[in-house]
Amino acid sequence: MWDIIIPIITLIVGLVGGFFIGAFYLRKQLEKMQSDPEMLQKMAKQMGYNLNGKQMQKAQQMMKNQPGVRNQPGARKPGRRK
Template sequence: MWSYIIPIVTLIVGIVVGFIIGVFYLRRQMTKMQSNPEMLQKMAKQMGYNMNNQQIAKAQQMMKNQNSGGKANPGGAQNQNRNNPKFRR
């Protein structure tokens, strides 16, 4: 019976610990990208996007606002799309 329980518990613990380590690593990388526009541009190119300097600055500002807990856009997606005629009601 223990030969079935121990591997299952070990697998579950490994998945949880791996997830926690991955979250901390990703958060650390995101904070590094806030101060390093070259790293942000490299990540965008890996995802297939080509960002200019204005887009990089906007992405950095959005990440800073998100990490500081500040709400740059309290209305959410409604305010973002208010000038786009496709999204008008």
């Protein structure tokens, strides 16, 4: 019986742990991208876009205004709730 239960529990713990580690890593990458325009340009090129200066500024502004990213002044506006 334990031959079935332990692998299932291990799989569930691995999936949950992997999800949280992946989410943490993605959030850190997004925070880095906000302050590094070269990284943002590289990501855009990988997706098939070639951003000019005006588009780059607009993309950086949009990323700074995202409510899910931490440590950004003005990222969450007080008084707004969903």
